[in-house]
Amino acid sequence: MASTNEALCCRAWRVAKTLFFITNMLASLLLVCAPPLLVVLVDLLLPSTLLVAVNDPASSSPLFSSQLREFRFRDSLVDLPLVSLTRSLLILCSYLCCNGWEPYLGVTGVCAGASAGYVLVKAIAMFWPDPVFGVKEGSRVEALFLSSLTLAMAHVVVAYRTSCRERRKLVVYKIDVEAVSLYNNEFHNYNKITLSK
Structure with a gap:
């Protein structure tokens, strides 16, 4: 045994x-x-997991559907994972379509700024006049807000680094093209001399 x-x-x-x-x-x-894909994956999973942790895990799906039906801006938290989902999908589509170019950085900045603004307005509406949740639930709710803001900033940082990397590739490619054209124009007799010897 x-x-x-x-x-x-x-x-x-x-x-x-x-x-x-x-x-x-x-x-x-x-x-x-692909760091943008990693941030998108974390942004899709983390807010939903934190929402389940805030709600009762045994009845998370009925609460999710009932919160969607009875949505109130100051009381409901179901919109935070939906904001993260929308932000992630828009950023992912721009990353796949633009392949790290400047529009990807612009779309990421706009999406991250808009979602961070929404989350800040919601946090002020929920916590400033009178706290809705208790201390234990409040820490989880604050973690949900902070994770959404942090992931919005992470999207911008990763988009900036990706666009810088793509810009460096373009500069290297330009230098190589110029070197090849310079070699072909000015040093083409060198090959003939070495071959004749």
Whole structure:
């Protein structure tokens, strides 16, 4: 009996290590190759997870649908994950269409600024006159607000770095093109001299 329990524990530990390794590999691949996709993925998952943590996990889906039906700006939190979802999808579409060019940075700045403004107005409306939530729930609600603002800033930082990287590629490509054209125009006799020798 003990050997079967040890075998199950070893198997579960191996599965956990494999999942951890695969998750780390995917995250590092996204971080190196496509940081905008990683930020979009985090922006899609984190606010929804925090909304489920604020609500009762056993009844999160009925609360989500009922909050959508009975939406009130000062009381409902369902709009924060929807704002993150809209922001992420618009930024993802601009990233895929523009491929890191200037319009991607502009769209990201506009989306992040608009969503951060909405979140700030909602936070002032919810907390300033009279706090709606208790202390325990309030910390989770504040985490939801702060995560939305932080992810909006993360989108802008990643978009700026991506556009800088694309600009550097263009500069390097321009230098290479000029070097090739200069080599072809002025040094074409050099090949003939070396071949004749």
